Amino acid sequence: MAARLDAGGIVDELTLDDGQVVSVRFDRCLAGWQASFELSHPEADDLAVVHRLVASSLPAAKAAIPAAVSYLCGTPLDVPLYD
Secondary structure, X not given: OOOEEEOOEEEEEEEOOOOOEEEEEXXXXXXXXXXXXXXXXXXXXXXXXXXXXEEOOHHHHHHHHHHHHHHHHOOOOOOOOOO
16 A cells, blocks of 8 residues: 555554554654554454654654554564664
């Protein structure tokens, strides 16, 4: 799916390394760019985690999504959270 504009935001689908596809909405905010996405388990689709993060730029927000999803899913991160 190509990115599309929706009510002033950008909606995009990102495919993670494990093949999981996450729909993400990017919006401008006072601090830069806000990215929001929802995660649910295939066996418990009536329960979801909705997460928002803020980054200084759109590329930084897009780059932060895989680490945030990995963290929320409880899988190990490939890189340290802090340098």
